[in-house]
Structures are given as C-alpha cells and as structure tokens.
Amino acid sequence: MLRDKLKNYKLILASGSPRRQQFLRELDVDFEIRLKDVEEIYPENLQGAEITDFLAKLKADALEDSLSNDEIAITSDTIVWHENKALGKPKDYDDAFAMLQSLSGKTHEVITSVCIKNAGEANVFNETTRVTFNTLSDDEIKYYLDNYKPFDKAGSYGIQEWIGLVAIAHIDGSYANVVGMPVDKVYQYLSKFA
Template sequence: MLKEKLKGYTIVLASGSPRRQQFLRELDANFEVRLKEVEEIYPDSLKGAEITDYLAELKASALEETLSDDEILITSDTIVWHEGIALGKPKDKEDAFNIIKSLSGKTHEVITSVCIKNTRKSETFNETTKVTFNPLTDEEIAYYLEEYKPYDKAGSYGIQEWIGLIAIAKIEGSYANVVGMPVDKVYQYLMKLA
C-alpha cells in the first residue's frame, strides 16, 4: 500500500539500525540507507523528548543537501529517560551493567523522535512509551550482557531479546517505539505526504 502511494519517491533512511530497516521492509516501502556520521551532542538544558527531537533534526540537517526532489529522508533518535537522566548507548560493558541495574524493578520512558524531510518541508514528531522492569539479579544482567551484547542500544537493552521476555512487567504505549521507531506514526505521516 505504501509502495503504491509513494510511487515516484525513494525513502532515504539515515540509520544503520537493523530494527528500523526491518520496520520499513515490513511496511513494504522502497528505501535506501544513507549514513553520515553525526556527533550526537545536545545542549545540557534539553530534557526528554527535546533531546531526541534535537538529535533527529541534527541528523536530518547533516543529510539535507544530498536530497533530490523525489526523496524523503527519515532520521530518528531514541533515548531511555530515567529519573531525569537520558540514557543513550552504553560506553562499555560496565556502563551497560550499571544502566540495566538502575532500571531493575523500576519504570522508565523510551522516547523516540523521527524527522521526516523532503526538499519542500520537514516534520518532527516523537513517541513516549513507559516500560516497567521486574527486579533483576546481577546474574541475570551479566548473562544478558554476555549472550546478547546490547552495546548499540539506548538503555543497554533490546526489548525483542531475552531480557524483554523475562524483565518486562508492563508496557504503556507503543511496543514498536521501544524497538526503535513509532512505526504507526511514520506510516501515517508518509501516507499523508503522498
């Protein structure tokens, strides 16, 4: 359906995330991946969704000059927001352990922002999902890090992996958003754009 609606357009996904690429495949969208290294630094004054909005737009501005009139750029950024702190990707194994330990037995927010841009207009939107973890033992956290190595994931975990099965007590909001993209909103916006 989306492929038909966007005939004549190519979607440019500025993300190396296999999960985001899989979502676009599942939407049956014609897309290509175009990457440009961006230093993900944001002003300290930003909080929650302001951070992800800023970073999604920063990634879009890095690629906007490469866009042709028949291309639609999608950039995205995800953080885990917990106790007033933005948790991005872990620096190393020890950092990942400490991040997951801090989430154990508590509720956090997964915030994803998406910037969709073409040569005529740009729109940024975000989605917040609340995730509650069961209490985890040190052994469970160590096992997860050893077996799944989630070092490329915000908050040091992938909900679609083992930890999602054993640790997540409750989700309020979009599951796909926690995986890495609020696909329903992306779909609605792309359908509107055509």
C-alpha cells in the first residue's frame, strides 16, 4: 500500500492541525510534523481557490531550505468562501459569531488547497465542497461557540463537531475536504512516488 510506495521517502506534514495529522495516520503512513511560521498574507485580487493555492504554496516554499531530496512535504490551507469573501479563522468570539450568523440558512464553499513538494518540484491542487447550513438561532450559535470554541477553524466551525450534526442540511462534495484535507487526492498524488 502507500507505506510501501513511500518507503524511499520521508513524509513531512507542515501542519499543526490535529485533523490533518489524523488523516495521515489513517492512511497508515509514517510522517514527521515540521512547523514553520508563515505570515499568511495574499494579494487582495485573488479569489476563492486562488487564495488557498497561493497560501499552500507559500507554506511549502518556507520549507524549501530544510527539505532533503528524499523528503516529501505536504502543506495545506483551507478557507470558507461565502458571498465572494474568504472566511479564515475568526479573530475573536464576536467575529466567529458574525461568521456563523452569515452562514446560517445559506450555502457556502469550503476550499482546501494542498501543495506536495519534493526536490524543488511543487504540485498544488485543490478541492471545493459546497455546504448548506440550516438556519441557526443566536442561542444555538452561542451554545456552539461556548462549548466547542472553534476559533482555530476556517469559517468558525468544524463539521465533525456538534454543529455538523444539527446545522448541516446538505453537502455536495468531499466530507474530508470540509474537515481539512481532500484525502483521496492526497493519496493519489502520494501514490505517484512509487
């Protein structure tokens, strides 16, 4: 399987996300976590997947000097794209509340880009999933924020939590992508290293 195909490589995940780490563990591959601080700033003219593609590549480029030829780096970035605006991680409680109010009763897109980098070559790909929320009351939003504190998540929510059970009416596309990584595409790309 994938572990055998990657036996001549060392996999590096440049993400502190426990969800992305769990996905790689579930693919049954060995990997090392290597974090590098990157200022996640992108040109204002970028839209949707252009933003996440840019940031995933930016994170991979930050690792350039520390990668050896037998290492494969995986970097990733996720945004919620809603009404032609990128919703990243909330600044604070009020920002998270406003984001969830804006998503309530509407459809948005969750866009995740992944960059797989090895020996100077970088492949960037992305996945978009459409998510439709039921209408949420202010009390439901407060309950979620108070009990789950999703302040490290794009769009201020984690689909794998309480809100995913009660608020999500419909998903069109990859569930794993909404959690934080289009695992099927990552698997396909990594399989090419055999």
